[in-house]
Structures are given as structure tokens and as C-alpha cells.
Amino acid sequence: MIKSILLIDDSEPDNFLHSYLLKKVKEFENIDSVLNVEEAIKFLDDLSAKKEEMPAIILVDINMPRLNGWDFLDLVKEKEYSIENTRFYMLTTSLNPDDKEKALNEYKLNGFFHKPLTYEHIEVMLEMSI
């Protein structure tokens, strides 16, 4: 059962749309969205401090002000959160094939999606999580 999802994207309209679409497909306990990597790390730090469960799915954009999606993934690795049950997906406007390669092979992410988020994407994520 998927409890919570974290959306990391500097575009507020995108976050709104993504959580709207996710809510439409399934009732999630929590859908949180943050606008940058610093906020995302703070969010995860808080969860880990309170010993609460980590999000089941994290969707992260690549291009953001200051720290980008890759920086976020690096930071997550350093922090040693208990993320055994968390699935990471990249959701980005980037059309660069190198990025997909990097995400899947180097960072071993669970998926790489091009924006906008579609119902198919959501289904793929849900199937993987069952």
C-alpha cells in the first residue's frame, strides 16, 4: 500500500497538476510537494528525525535553481535515510537522452518520465510498487 508521495519541482503549476492527477487515480495518504532541493532535504530530515515513514515514491525534476535533481540524489545517498522501500523517479522536461541513461544506469532510478505526467506513468509507478 502506497502511503505518501513527495514531488520535487521548482514549477508550482507542475506540482499542482501532478498532485491533482495522482489524487484522481488513487487515494494517497499524503502528497507533498516542495519547490527546491533544500526544502526536499529538510522535509526528509524532519521525517527521519521523527522516525516517520519515508515517502513510498519520490518524483524529482532535473533542472531547478541552485541544486538540481542530480545534486538531490547525491545528497540522499550521503544522508543514509532508511529508504529501502522508497522508489525514485525522475520527471523532467529534459529531452537529453544522456539524462535518461544517467538516471537509469548510474543512479539506478526506478524510472525516467518526460513531462507532463500521464495516467500511464502513474499506472507504471503503481504496478511497480505492488
Next chain:
Amino acid sequence: MSLYLRNKSLSQTAFQKIILALVIVVSLMVILGWYLQIPRLVQLQAHWAPMQFNTALSFLLLSTGIFISLSKDKKYLITIVPLSVLITLTIIEYVLHTNLQIDNLFVRPFLTTETTYPGRMAPNTAFCFVLSILSIIGINTSSKSLVYISGFVGLLIFGVGATAITGYSLQIEEVYNWGEVTAMAAHTAFCFIFIGLALTLHARNKLTDEFDKFSKNTYLFFFTLSLQLIFFMIDMVVPLGVTVGIVYVLGLVLIGFSESRIHLNLILLVSILLIWVGYYLSPVGSEHWIVLTNRVLTNIICLIVYFLIRSIQIKSDSLRIQNETLDKLVLERTIEIQERNKELEQFAYISTHDLQEPIRTISSYSQLLSETNRENVDELGKRSIDYIIKSSLRAQNLIKGLLDYARLGAIVELTEISMRSIITEITEDLGGLLKESNAQIKYDELPNIYGFEKEIKLLFLNLIANGIKYRKKEVDPIVEISYHFEMENHLFVISDNGIGIEAMYKDRIFHLFQRLHDQNEYEGTGIGLAQCKKIVGLHNGEIWVESIKNEGSKFYIRIPKKIKMKSYD
């Protein structure tokens, strides 16, 4: 020689200048010899003919004249006219058997030689000077055939000089001494060899420069061939052996100036043939073993010289081919880049029109929707419409910024810019923002600089506007522009009391689309500082930032005082 590659004709004049300089040195030495009465300088060997003072003077005038003429200057007549007068008078003396008192006009004769007229130049010398004068004047005419003929006259002079030298080396007086009159001196003969060579090459270069390229090699070939044949005739009369051989070798060296390999091979063949035909056909002394040895030696030298020239040519060929390939490559790349630039321009154009168009439609219809139907839509609808309006506006700004960035430096004009008036203009342009934010712009002495005015203004506008935009909420913004003198550069510092930049981002901020703030915090496109960097780059300068987070930033701009215009087309 063809190894001089691109500066071929230049190097050939260099060769001519060297031999002309030699003639000048010799004539100056002889003049010195006459004044200081040093027989060695004038005569070389006690029983040889001396170079007369007038001869030395004539050489000085002639070689200087040719020297001037080499640089395509009509002033060569300054020396050629007095020379003509001197030579004409000498000839008149010979023809009319009179004494015009010009032979000892400048110096008193101190040498006793067995001549009828003390101090008078030899008739063959005078004859050579006449030919030289005609040749140099002919070369400077615009008639192709006259230039041609003048070159051959040069060859004739060369021939007379070389004949006299062979006479000296084989002690055959008839060759350099015409009858009872003054004989041609050995160094005079040498000087004529050089003068003849210089004139011939001069004519040939002129044919190359002003007429067709074909004539250059062919001309040189026939010139060399005639030289060989003339000496073959002499070879028939006197068994000269090595001395005539020198001319064959010279011929080979001469043809080295040609780019044609066939000509070189032909001349080698002709030389070898003539050397041996001369041995068998010459009625005198053909059985003499010394003559035989001489001819064998000549042949060997000819071959050595031939292979020497060939090796130089092969080296220069590969160099030339390399250069040509390189040139071609550079040209291809340039064309490619020009095409790319055109494509990019086209791309930028499409961005403005074709891309702006649908975005504008989205923007205007969503605004229409928002204004007229707002009460009929639910919360989600309202929110969606607001997002659409905001996003389409942002897209418009991004496209415009991108286009401006791409166009930077497309058309630039280097002018003197008053930095003071630039800042005043910017202050006026930013009027609204300054009032609204209660901002202050401070500056004192600012210089005039050379640069691209529109771009420099954009550079300072961006930096000043940034200083105001990224301000601390609780403090009124102050932007200060200061100038620091450097020997070679202008150094401007634009400092603000804003929010500052973290050290780790101070390079990244100059990259296109790089932003440090979320849209709802500080609006922006991430183009401004990239523009600044590009503008400073256009001026061959540098831009960097020093900043402390929460205390403000200092942007440094260093622009060279002398700006090299690059080609931007």
C-alpha cells in the same frame, strides 16, 4: 626558388637585391681604390685590366637604379639618366675618336696600363652598360614584348660577363680584350654576370606579376636554354671545359626558380648533351686529357646541383601541399560556420514569430477567459487559468531574452562611449523600479571608453537592475559604480547591498538559464548574467563576482582599452 612558397616573388626580389648589393659593394670598393690609390682593389692582379673609375661609378648608378625599380618605383630614372649621359659620352668618344675629358673627370689615373686612352672604360663594358640601360627601361614599360626582350638583353649581358670571366680563367685575352683598347676588368665581368641575372629575373617577375602566369616558367626555360646554347657556341671556338661548365651549372640553378619539373629535367639533359657534344665537335684540343677531365667534372657537378634542387623542390612541394590543404580546410570550415550562423539566425527568427505566435494566443485567450468567465468556473478552473496566464507570460519573456542573447554581437560598432551618460540613461530607464524600491544609484568619476555602445549599456543595465532586484526586504537598495585605473584595462566595480550570492554558485550564475531563486521568490529568466558574460567576451574582457551571502555582491568588469575588432559575419 619555389621553396619560398607563398612569398615567392618577394624572396626572388630578395635574391636580386643580394646580388645587386654585391655589385654596389664591389663598385664602392673600386671607387675607394681609386681615391686611396690601392691597385689591389682596382686591378685584382697586376697584369689584369683595372676597373676604371667611371665603370665603378656606372655600376653604382646602374645597380641602385635596378634596386629602386625592383620596388616598382619610377624614380629609378634618377640614377639611370646620369648613367646614360656618362655612357653616351664614352661611346661618342670611341666612335668619333675624340677625348671629351670625361675619363679622368673624377680621379687622376695612377695606374699605367697599356691602353690608348688612360681611364676610359672598355668598349665592351660600355656596350654592356648600353644594353643594361635599354633593358631596365624596357622592363619598366607596359609592353609585354618589350619586357620579354629586355629580359633577353639581360641574358646577353650575363653572357658577355661570363665570356670575359672564362677568358680570364683560361688566359685567353681575346675574349675580354677587344683589340687595342681598354680591356674589361675581371670584377667588371663578375658585376655584369650579376647585373644580367638581376635584370632577367626582374623581367620575369614583372611578367609574372602583370601578365599571365604561364609566361613565367616558359620564359625562364627559354632564357636558360639560350644561355646553354650561347655557351655551346663559345665552347666550339675555345675548349673551355670547366669554365663553360660553370654556365651549365648556373643554368640549372636558374631553372630552379621555375615551378616546372619538366623544364629542370630538360635543362639537365641539354647541359649533359652539350658538354659531350662540345667535346666531340670542338675542333680544338678535344684529345687533351685535361679537357676530358674537365667535362667529366662538369657533368658530376651538374648532377649534384640537379639533385640538390630536386630535393629542395620536393620539400617545398610537400610544404605547399600541406599549406594548400590547410587553407582549403580553413575555407571549408569558415563557410560551414557561416552557414551555421545563418541557420541560427533563421532559428532565432522562427523563435520570435512562429513560437511567439501560439504563446501569445494562449496568453490572450486565457486572459479573456479569466476576465469574462471567472465566476462560472470552479476553484481548479480558476487556478488553471492563472497558471496558464503566468506561464505563457514567462514563455514570452524567455523567448525574447533568448533572442536578445543570440543577437548580441551580431551587428556591433566600435565607438567612444561616455560611461557617465550611459549610467544617466540607465537611471532614467529604470525610473519606475528605482522609485518603487526606493533605490539609490551612486557613481563618481567615470571615463570614456571604446566599445560597443548598445551592448555596454545592456551590460550595466543588467547588473544595476540585478542589484536592485535581489535586494534585502528590510534595506533600501544602493548600487554603486566605481572605476579603477589600470594601465591596459578599464576596471569597473558594480557593488550592491543585496542578498549576495553563495560562493559555490559564483561561476554558475553566468551560465544561460541558471537561476538561484524560485520563481515566486524573485522573478527572472536566467538570461541577464549570461548576456553580461557574452558582452564582456565580445570586448575580450572578463567578468567575475565577489560576494558574501546576505551582505551584497561586487561585480567586476575588466575591459581592455584597445579592443580588437573581430569579424562577426
